[in-house]
Amino acid sequence: MARPLALVRRYPLVCATVLVGLLGLVLALVGAADVVRWLFSGFGLAAALIASVGMLRQLFRGSFGVDLLAIIAIVATVLVGEYVATLLIVLMLAGGEALEDFAAGRAARELDALLKRAPQIAHRLDAASKEAIDVPATEVRVGDLLLVRPAEVVPVDGKLRSDSAVFDESSLTGESLPVERTAGEGVLSGSINGQLAATIVATATAANSQYQHIIALVEEASQSKAPVVRLADRYAVPFTAGALALAGLAWMLSNDPVRFAEVLVVATPCPLLLAAPVAFMGGMSRAARNGIIVKGAGVLEALSRAQTVVFDKTGTLTYGTPTITEMRPEAGFSADELLTLAASAEQYSSHVLAASVIAAAHERGLELHTADSASEAATFGVEARFGAGVVRIGKLSFINEGTADATATHLVGGELAMYIAVDDRFAGSIVASDRVRENARQTVVDLARLGVRENLMLTGDARGTAQHVASKAGIVHVRADCLPSDKVDAVRALTRRPVIMVGDGVNDAPVLAVADVGIAMGAKGSTAASESADVVILLDDISRTVRAVRIGKDTVQVALQSIWLGIILSVVLMVVAAFGLIPATAGAISQEIVDLVTIVNALRAIGGRRDIAAARVASVASGGSEKADRPVHPVIDRPV
Structure with missing residues (x-):
């Protein structure tokens, strides 16, 4: 009734x-x-x-x-x-x-599904009894230990305490395959737990979690x-x-x-x-299903006419997290010894490069040592004592304070080095670089095929590094050493419009706001960037920029076909x-039929068949298997 x-x-x-x-x-x-x-x-x-x-x-x-x-x-x-x-x-x-x-x-309906599945209840584990107590999700505080039962929605952002768990993140990222997380990895609110119960440690309140942030974007997009x-x-x-x-x-x-x-x-x-x-509405729904939040129908129209694309460098054309590319040991040390010593010391550092060194050691199956004592000189390096020996790792100037024979190693664009000394003896260096994304060049090519033929990279990095990344990504025009205000002025000066700006960091927020279409890499990007942008890509995948333009077109x-029909x-x-x-x-009955024909034709913008066909083409091109698009959760960067 x-x-x-x-x-x-x-x-x-x-x-x-x-x-x-x-x-x-x-x-x-x-x-x-x-x-x-x-x-x-x-x-x-x-x-x-x-x-x-x-x-x-x-x-x-x-x-x-x-x-x-x-x-x-x-x-x-x-x-x-x-x-x-x-x-x-x-x-x-x-x-x-x-x-x-x-x-x-x-x-x-894909957009509305996000709102309907908003987590309401959390199971907080009592520190003493370890019993689960049901509390409203809004009462969860950072540091609370939470139980997520099988098939339940994760109430807040957190880090996995269990050894491993599988989550369905399809409503957040568009990734259709379940994603496996291990202890210490981030878990997004709004994802659905698999078949086994898991425990997480809350890293954000409900209001500040990824799910609520996406809901705010969806409400704005409607x-x-x-x-x-x-x-x-x-x-x-x-x-x-x-x-x-x-x-x-x-x-x-x-x-x-x-x-x-x-x-x-x-x-x-x-x-x-x-x-x-x-x-x-169908186009916005299709975009959401592909892990792309479009904040307005007018954005789709601007995407369809775009002629110029501007990229930020770090975290956009590159992965934003340095990876170890080469060990350069001095005489008396092997590459594995150098990496073991460096990773053992870096266990006591909060620097972003520390995680890269430790990860490289784990990949090689190296066993790390526990230090008797350790201290970190912020932004410079770490000194760790292992028994009678002392290991120092960091900038060349930090190593040279007690080591006379340390020399700078040769670097090319986009590379940086960490230097290691053992008992005041120079042991070698480790080279890291922020790798250019494998699909960056193809993304630029595909955008050009869709009519976005002008491209430009804006970065605050030095020109040598900028040129190196641009050449690998197929970017024609480069402006380096840019402050946020310089980026804004550069985008405003562009004449071939509409202009798309793709970025991910806090410093990109102003330029994303002034571009005709600002696209934020939301999986890694800051809240400021996502709020300033017109489009938020929920995956750490720059090629979704191409998909956004294609959906707009x-x-x-x-829409125009339906109007003229x-x-x-x-x-x-x-x-x-x-x-x-x-x-x-x-005649009145005939006009009703015309109405229905027009609406059915307009509903083609939902694009289910188009996406299925595109997925099949991608599967064939990749040899029958598609890689999962998993969001990468960043570590706060600071200067080396």
């Missing part, structure tokens, strides 16, 4: 029209045809009056009311006695909004009107003028006022109103009606 009442409250005019139609049918069966005529005509005029009020409000807001044709058609059918057509036109007008609402609801939708509104003026002219001409040549009503019945511009909004193409079908029906071949009642 609650559902029918909700429908009545949501669509009162639709329900009233259906009830009036049923009542008229009953009256017609008992022979009260005159009563039916007055009932339908009076109801139609009342509906026309309501629509006129709405149209006048639109006019006061500076928007032409496209319901004018429907209002004139209602009045005309009443005057010529086509009262059944009157009721059908009212149903068409009232049903248009309901159809749009239904279509938009279907198109947005309300906008793209330029192409406003363009559809502007079609109403010539469409209305043409329809009235054709209806008047048909009346004049036939000398039959019924012909005027018949033409206007099939000229109701519902397809014009429905096509673009439904298509853009597909969406605009479907509705216009052409309506014009064909108007011409046929002008010759008196479509009675008013049949």
